[in-house]
Amino acid sequence: MMDYFVHESVYVDENVKIGRGTKIWHFSHIMSNSVIGEDCSLGQNVVVSPGVVLGKGVKVQNNVSIYTGVICEDYSFLGPSCVFTNVINPRSFIERKDEYKQTIVGYGASIGANATIVCGNNIGKYALIGAGAVVTKDVGDHEIIVGNPGRPIGYICSCGIRLEVSKEDEYRCPECGNEYIHTGNEFLLKE
Numbered sequence: 001m002m003d004y005f006v007h008e009s010v011y012v013d014e015n016v017k018i019g020r021g022t023k024i025w026h027f028s029h030i031m032s033n034s035v036i037g038e039d040c041s042l043g044q045n046v047v048v049s050p051g052v053v054l055g056k057g058v059k060v061q062n063n064v065s066i067y068t069g070v071i072c073e074d075y076s077f078l079g080p081s082c083v084f085t086n087v088i089n090p091r092s093f094i095e096r097k098d099e100y101k102q103t104i105v106g107y108g109a110s111i112g113a114n115a116t117i118v119c120g121n122n123i124g125k126y127a128l129i130g131a132g133a134v135v136t137k138d139v140g141d142h143e144i145i146v147g148n149p150g151r152p153i154g155y156i157c158s159c160g161i162r163l164e165v166s167k168e169d170e171y172r173c174p175e176c177g178n179e180y181i182h183t184g185n186e187f188l189l190k191e
Helices: none
Strands: 070-072 103-105 143-146 151-155 164-167 170-172 179-183 186-189
Touching: none
Parallel strands: 070 103
Antiparallel strands: 143 151, 164 170, 170 179, 179 186
16 A cells, blocks of 8 residues: 555656655656655656655655756755756767756756756755746755846745844844854854
């Protein structure tokens, strides 16, 4: 007996791991050697390519193709029709499967509808990629990225609210009260 839900229209290849409590909806395809964690939700028309890893509680909206090389850490969110690439210079007449680049979507990060993530660029934990943004370089923890090419416009709390500057390199969430310190490459929650 399965402890997850897969709609009857979904194709699930061999050698796939699907965690307890996960739901996969209409017309999706889960390819071999992929791993989907517990309590995930995959909307309609989602493709999970070979070797993809989705952590616990990942939400994937409709019409998303997650290509080989993508790893989504726990509780990340992929908005409707967002796009991942896995090769920098594709050609239909040249096979470049040995050139796939890895992309990591960090813990709790959210990618907005119709955003494009160019392969080899990682998304930091709790980062927010705005709808339609094109990510062409690494995104730091808690960073908000918008536009084409994507550019940072501020920082966001783990609760999803834009942070306000309280002092130089210090930020506060106006909603939940979390306070953060930005030190070089780290964005740390104040204790």
